[in-house]
Amino acid sequence: MAERSADTVSPLVVKVGGSLAETGRMPAALSLIAAARVPVVVVPGGGPFADSIRALQPTMKFGEALAHRLAMLAMHQMAELIVAQNDRFTVVQSLAEISDAVRDGKVPVWAPLRMIAGDAAVPAGWMATSDTLAARLAELLGAPLVLLKSVDVEEGGSLDDLAARGVVDPVMPSIVARGSLSWSIFGPSDEARFRALLAGEGER
Template identity: 40%
Template sequence: MTPPQGAMMAWVVKLGGSLWAAPELRAWLDLLAAQRAVRVVVVPGGGPFADAVRDAQPRLGFGDRAAHRMALLAMEQYGTALADLEPRLTPARTRDGLLTAPGPAVWLPLPLADTADVAESWDVTSDSLAVWLAGALGAACAVLVKSAPLPDAPSPVSRMVADGIVDPALPGRLARYSGTVWCVSRADHRRFAQALAQGTPTGTRLLPETSTADV
């Protein structure tokens, strides 16, 4: 899909659940909420709410389909918290709502994510959902904010999966996305703010498995 004609270029920025207790969270919320050079859509991770689902599944014995939907609800909870912490972020559930919000938006994934062609398993996290959403919105790029150490150079997505930085479903999702996908360290918020203002992504670019291009 492509954005409406004349629409501002969009970036999808995923704030990982690991940031919920990080001191940099407020700085990220502030810089994203203040952004006007591009249209920012924030994708929340699951944070401690998704961890609760992971812990409960083996004890209660519910299946992966239920766990997937409960993890989406966890993202809704985290997103609701982020919007409360930063009132300049507009919560939105629909594609039109995300693309026409008066400023930066935070995605509440139900019910839009119900239409996503992703597996209902723990191999799919908010990483793959962020890239799916970027494709659905016609966004120029998806940025995954991470707490883990990142390589300095562009990296094959399979390496990032092997290192436990992104989810196992991301290689397939990246292959179907026409934009670029980047990982950014949570500590690089100042450098990212400059890049965002210039409309040029920064960080570690993820390379599709078939990519041999120099970047």
């Protein structure tokens, strides 16, 4: 997998959890992101598309590696749905495409399979969800990481504690620690704080 290039821009990496589609929060979140005044790249969760793969795996009897690839394709499906919501969104599959989109004033929505397939930093299995993939992209970009979640999280908690509670996946904390990444989680009660961040008024 290609490492960060010298001319790669460093947008805010925002993971939009697939569960937001089920709670009805996604349209409002996407509207805020589409109007962002700071560079942003969106990492979509797999949502119901990934859930269908989990449900199919026991009957079709395919392994974790294939499930991992299919889950990333589920993220691509969600990316296509997100792009359909606003003309500013565009699907991207590489660091170069992210840079080009941001320079063109677009909001790139990352489909990860092309970049992550074969990446030894990301375990091939259900333990590594879109949380981990978002952290890996933030590591490659040298960018701050934001996760939009369907639950509120108290400030000051550790990622290890959040992983133990199932708020984030168990692989993500190690990537954040390795990359010394700045990270934050925004739940349903944090819309004003998220809006300020996208306007360039919050800490990155």
